[in-house]
Amino acid sequence: MKKERLSGLFLRISLTMALIVTLSVMSGTTAQSAEETINIGFLAALSGPDAGWGLPGITGNQIFIDRVNAEGGLLVGGKRYKLKMYKFDDEAIGSKALQGARQLVLEHDVKFISAIGGNPADATHPFLTKKKVFYATLISTDIMPDRPYLIGGGDVTPRIDMLRPLYHKINNPELKRWAVTSQDDTIGKTCQAWEVGSAIAEGWDIVYDKHFSGETEDFAPVVTAILATKPDVVSLNLTYPTYVTLIIEQLYLQGFKGIISANYIDTESVMQKVPIEYMEATKCANSFPLFDDPWWGEPSWQHDFIKEWNAKYGPGTPGDVHRKITGIDWDHVIMLKLWAHGAQLAGSFDPDAILKALRSAPSIPTILGPGVMYGKEMWGIDNMISPPVPIAEVKADCKCKRIQAHLRFEQWFESRKDTIIKVVKDKGQYYDQRK
């Protein structure tokens, strides 16, 4: 009797253990097959006057996300994670950006936010710093030591504005007179200060260094004032593309024959106002290269991106956005790709681990070429990715711009930084002066 009871007990224990083992194996299998998703945010002007800097960026980010998800997800720490994007329209207003940041972080637990920057960066950084969420700005001047998770540099501003004086000096050593203007907003003033410092460091005489009001409707007097200083180069620094078109039109109409240089020139818009031969003669040097430029080679990430963009968002497609691809379509994705790469290097989505991994990497692949985390002497913290800067000129044969040079920034800056930083400080635009 006792023996029977013992064998019954043994049987029950065995069955229970078998059940536990089966359940634990099953639950383990379930956990392994469950799809884990990491959310990212897109917090930028999707409507209003600044939408041109934000809205198109959604397409590039979505293409990247679709590619990653098609491969099964982002491989981090031996596991694959699907990516999902949530959007919020901040209309470039600080208070709305903070509302958006809260929603994206608290409701959707986003780990990374693509943004334009500027006032929204100022408004959101205390909250995002507390929550340890990455905020990727298009405007490197947003980077500050007290914003440890704010990263930038995917957009070439202001490195392009600092390298253009070097580029033109190399190509035209006989030229001397540099005129520069941009709108009188915070970013215009800061970027122009960095450009003026760089131009002085390269031996240019600054003959015009002023800003125009963002409300300017008529650029004829602005251009008359610039031309009165008899410049060899007219640089438009970070002047917004719409103003760039109108200023170049005036330069053409008022007979300027020197070199035109800018952060970004929307070639097609300018061509509506100015003969392409004039644009070629004055170089119209700028960055934000076209991704169908043969310079990238075949096959290339850039050419594939164009093909994919046209297939998803081009004319006649279900996602037709009724416009051509712009530089902003790929401008935001540089930083998203950087963050994803950082997570893979770190094997974790922990932001401190990602930053540490990125900063210790000797070379980081980016859309514009291999880069390094840099910027301590410009912004007080190494939170700027610094890939090579492409410089393009307008060519009449293709009626488009074509890359002419691909310049590295860090070594050049190291050799010129004392002069440049002194000028920036004299203008009150160094990071610790703008707090």
Add this chain to the structure above:
Amino acid sequence: MELTTFIQTIANSVVSGSIYATVAVGLALAFGVMQMANHAHGEFFMLGAYVVYVFYALGGMPFPLAVLAAIPTIAALGLLTERLIFRPTRGNVLAGFMATAGLTWILQTAAGRIWGLGFMKMIPTPYMGSANIAGAQIGLQRVLIVPAACILLGFLWFFLHRVRLGKGLRACAQDPEAAALQGISINKMTALAMGIAGAYAGVAGALMAPIHAVTPYMGRDLLITAFIVVIVGGMASIEGAVLAAFLLGFIHTFVTTIFDATSAVMVGVAFMAFILIVKPTGLMGRVKA
């Protein structure tokens, strides 16, 4: 300032004054004369530019015809605004102003939804190149604005002073009750004023589409300039608005050339404040702003 720069600045000032006058004259009629403070005047201007974008840049219609198409289109919008907003709020300038502020946002959003947001619309310059006028280089498209402004302003002056309907409109502005007793319909006159104001804003936007950044928000900054012109000129004076437009054009252009464009905005507003302190009725007005 060198002589060539001086001549260029004079020429720039004349063009700038013509632009301001063309934009502001419609507002001067609606607001200054008929007390209809149309906050959406800048958006009427914007829609005039979009008419050119649609018919000329997209549709391939000749530029002059596209400009003409803007006149009835935006005049109709003016009539609609009078009927739906200004007539119900008559006697309360602020109510009309606030209601049309709402209309501003509706029109901006609608334009953004229909034609897209982002950078400026691509509108080819119909008359590329420049004219050399006494050593000054002025774009042909901008040269065109000067005679166009003269014709538009001359026509309005003729209409208000020589045509019976125009005289009736002025009578309504001076004393609505007395005008009504003479058999003049106030409703018809306010509708007429808004129709003309719309047509003028529309044609101004259409003419300037190739030289202006065409976006849904292009009217926003122009509205402030237009109000400054109307107030400085004198609330009920078309002639005053024209004078103020040219004065502002000269001040703005010279300050920009000699100093910078940011200072020019400040000086322009300071000029308005100075005029209103010295002469509260404006340059040629008879009623206080």
